[in-house]
Amino acid sequence: MRVQFAxxxxxxxxxxxxxxxxxxxxxxxxxxxxxxxVIPAVTFVSVIESDRDEGTNVKGSLGIFSKNHPIFTVEVPxxxxxxxxxxxxxxFQGIPVREAGPLTFRLTIPNAVTAETAFQVxxxxxxxxxxxxxxSTQV
Amino acid sequence: xxxxxxxxxxxxxxxxxxxxxxxxxxxxxxxPSFLLDRLRKDIAVQYVLDNMSPPEIIKVLREALAxxxxxxTEIVPRYVYLAALSTVDPQDQALWQQILSLDLSNLEWGxxxxxxxxxxxxxxxxxxxxxxxxxxx
Numbered sequence: 001m002r003v004q005f006a007x008x009x010x011x012x013x014x015x016x017x018x019x020x021x022x023x024x025x026x027x028x029x030x031x032x033x034x035x036x037x038v039i040p041a042v043t044f045v046s047v048i049e050s051d052r053d054e055g056t057n058v059k060g061s062l063g064i065f066s067k068n069h070p071i072f073t074v075e076v077p078x079x080x081x082x083x084x085x086x087x088x089x090x091x092f093q094g095i096p097v098r099e100a101g102p103l104t105f106r107l108t109i110p111n112a113v114t115a116e117t118a119f120q121v122x123x124x125x126x127x128x129x130x131x132x133x134x135x136s137t138q139v
Numbered sequence: 140x141x142x143x144x145x146x147x148x149x150x151x152x153x154x155x156x157x158x159x160x161x162x163x164x165x166x167x168x169x170x171p172s173f174l175l176d177r178l179r180k181d182i183a184v185q186y187v188l189d190n191m192s193p194p195e196i197i198k199v200l201r202e203a204l205a206x207x208x209x210x211x212t213e214i215v216p217r218y219v220y221l222a223a224l225s226t227v228d229p230q231d232q233a234l235w236q237q238i239l240s241l242d243l244s245n246l247e248w249g250x251x252x253x254x255x256x257x258x259x260x261x262x263x264x265x266x267x268x269x270x271x272x273x274x275x276x
Contacts, residue, residue, distance in 0.1 A: 017179040079262045087263040
């Protein structure tokens, strides 16, 4: 088994007619005006390749971690038809983040693979405070 | 070449879905993937999907494929029915087995289109969660 990709976005959809996946507004970082904060919407998207030819169902486990502290864990059923590919799209609403640091999404398929992605949550209020306390040197 | 008759229910006549745009798609298509893409967006396919279930589409297509083509316009509904089947849930193995059992040898691009449909039928696990609001200290 192999992870083709894993990422977080604001939303994603699968076209009803073509079954094609569209991902909108990929999240590479999240600037928070203050902390703690609730991130309103995050979609975890991953595509996993199976090395088996026949269809199979596996159970994975998705965990969300803020600076390695678990926030949420859920079991995820994954279906491979005729081997090949399987997509996972999970929408989360209202992710509470208490402190700045990496927010990690980890989908683990036991004895197989781990699809992991993370983005940095930064505290803008703290950045501003640091900039005020360290005056820039001018020539 | 629509007859102007509106057929309601599962028994959609082939003439009702051989619309001018579907016919144009079949006539101008230079590759199976172009034809499949065009037909999927065509109103004829939408009309079939709105009025027939996948087993009904398979049944009608199987019957159509068993008949010899007497007129070029008879080819159009066959491609329309086939394109409509591309929306079948990738996880519905029973239906896919029926689609795979269709004899498409009389339809020039039938087999390549079916292969494309099968390749694009990637199953998707879609879940939604609302996380509990954090408690206020």
